Amino acid sequence: MTRVRPVIVWFRDDLRLSDHPALHEAASRGVPVVGLYVRDEASPALKPPAARALGGATRWWLAQSLRALGKSLEAIGGSLVLRTGPAAAVIATLARGTSAQAVFWNDIAQAPHQAVAEEVKSALASDGIASQIFSGDLLVEPKAIRNKDNRGLRVFTPFWRRVQGLGDPPKPLPAPKKLASIGGVASEAPDDWKLEPTRPDWAGGLRVSWTPGEDGAQARLKAFLDRGIRGYSDDRDRPDHDGTSHLSPHLRFGEINPRQVWYAVRFTAAEHPRLAGDIDKFLSELGWREFCRHLLFDVPDLAERNLQGQFDAFPWQREARALKAWQRGLTGYPIVDAGMRELWHTGVMHNRVRMVVASFLVKHLLIDWRAGEQWFWDTLVDADAGSNPANWQWVAGSGADAAPYFRVFNPILQGEKFDPEGAYVRRWVPELARLSNDVIHQPWTATPIELTSAGIELGKSYPQPIVDHKQGRERALAAYTKIRGQD
Numbered sequence: 001m002t003r004v005r006p007v008i009v010w011f012r013d014d015l016r017l018s019d020h021p022a023l024h025e026a027a028s029r030g031v032p033v034v035g036l037y038v039r040d041e042a043s044p045a046l047k048p049p050a051a052r053a054l055g056g057a058t059r060w061w062l063a064q065s066l067r068a069l070g071k072s073l074e075a076i077g078g079s080l081v082l083r084t085g086p087a088a089a090v091i092a093t094l095a096r097g098t099s100a101q102a103v104f105w106n107d108i109a110q111a112p113h114q115a116v117a118e119e120v121k122s123a124l125a126s127d128g129i130a131s132q133i134f135s136g137d138l139l140v141e142p143k144a145i146r147n148k149d150n151r152g153l154r155v156f157t158p159f160w161r162r163v164q165g166l167g168d169p170p171k172p173l174p175a176p177k178k179l180a181s182i183g184g185v186a187s188e189a190p191d192d193w194k195l196e197p198t199r200p201d202w203a204g205g206l207r208v209s210w211t212p213g214e215d216g217a218q219a220r221l222k223a224f225l226d227r228g229i230r231g232y233s234d235d236r237d238r239p240d241h242d243g244t245s246h247l248s249p250h251l252r253f254g255e256i257n258p259r260q261v262w263y264a265v266r267f268t269a270a271e272h273p274r275l276a277g278d279i280d281k282f283l284s285e286l287g288w289r290e291f292c293r294h295l296l297f298d299v300p301d302l303a304e305r306n307l308q309g310q311f312d313a314f315p316w317q318r319e320a321r322a323l324k325a326w327q328r329g330l331t332g333y334p335i336v337d338a339g340m341r342e343l344w345h346t347g348v349m350h351n352r353v354r355m356v357v358a359s360f361l362v363k364h365l366l367i368d369w370r371a372g373e374q375w376f377w378d379t380l381v382d383a384d385a386g387s388n389p390a391n392w393q394w395v396a397g398s399g400a401d402a403a404p405y406f407r408v409f410n411p412i413l414q415g416e417k418f419d420p421e422g423a424y425v426r427r428w429v430p431e432l433a434r435l436s437n438d439v440i441h442q443p444w445t446a447t448p449i450e451l452t453s454a455g456i457e458l459g460k461s462y463p464q465p466i467v468d469h470k471q472g473r474e475r476a477l478a479a480y481t482k483i484r485g486q487d
């Protein structure tokens, strides 16, 4: 009796079962399916400097997400095979070993991933095995939105108008209810890959903050649509409120995709027309993710190169001590320190505060945005090859559609405006918890009695500001004047 030849589904940044076009197609053929994830640190296209290794926080997330995906596949009769090595060799070997008829995967519109996918395709072709590539990571593929010079758009508003003009994206596909599998295929285990920290185990905060995996992603989306989206337009700027979706790491790993979010949100919009403003705002944030990914498609070295060449001459300072103080949340500016400590504990930071801490680093401290981007890359669970450098360049003023460099956030006013009762600062900088609202964003203005009764000794239990705001601002503007007009 001849065995039905299976199809291999190669998972990458799409660790889900629903709206997974490659898996859907394989399952609908009624043939056995082998789910595969390859830990590829060997293909030249995925090695530095061509691509970046995952940071510590995303490695932790990946381990959890792979376990969740493995369980979900097993629950419907399938399995997830884990293998290490260069993807082309690993996949061709598995395809031969299982007598696979084809390998399917979803595209990742990023140069290193596309280069590796090409290698996989040709390795399979030389063995006479078919491959098929699907789209499912973005609302719109970058090639669909070009200007007349065939380049991606560099300004968000017209970009987003074009995306919206294309109408609704393809409807999400259901998860397969049942898979046939072939069994007996050897697999490594997530534990073998040592993705999680041990000595020291710094992931305690991540474990209590997140449920990686598709179920966790769907639960976050539901909770947000049930409760969070009302008032999103204003609340999204308030780090002291739970006013955003918390979907970013789930989107990063494709445990949910933007098409699914789009349709769920549109459904809510139809049921609650009064939420239209909040819903439009939320969708435009998804649009920013899309914009950053499209930018990355055009500029693969987005994390290294200033998009505006004049910034190549910027007089960045090499301030190792200041950088360390910033990383540890010890700058003496409570809103900055709260953000940096939230990041360390939870693997994310509120968007408003990301802008404030990034501005503080590149403007008050004159430290190259790449140093901050790299720290975020290592510590964020949502560290994204597009969104992280694009947003850093946006704040630095060197990017596409960027905030002008001379707009220097005042960390005191930002704190007072967006954390007016100091609740966010009290949560993440507990040594300041007993200060009154009047001084919590500038403890150095508190009287000695206020400080003593709050149990604070400035310079000891909490630092003095590492730079004076006014001087920092002036120094930043002076540095900027030096590069203006060069390009």
Ligand code: FAD
Residues within 6 Å of the ligand: 236, 244, 245, 246, 247, 248, 249, 251, 252, 285, 286, 287, 288, 289, 290, 292, 349, 350, 351, 352, 354, 355, 358, 376, 380, 382, 383, 384, 385, 387, 388, 389, 391, 392, 395
């Ligand atoms: P929500 O407000 O609920 O937004 C929904 C989704 O829209 C997010 O999950 C995200 O996918 C997308 N989104 C929202 N804002 C942005 C934005 N400015 N740019 C791109 N996408 C956006 N986001 C990342 O996903 N990964 C990163 O590595 C990243 N690095 C950043 C670095 C800096 C310096 C700054 C200022 C922002 C960065 N962001 C990054 C964007 C933003 O801060 C996060 O997406 C957001 O805080 C995630 O929280 P949420 O899912 O609750 O967002």
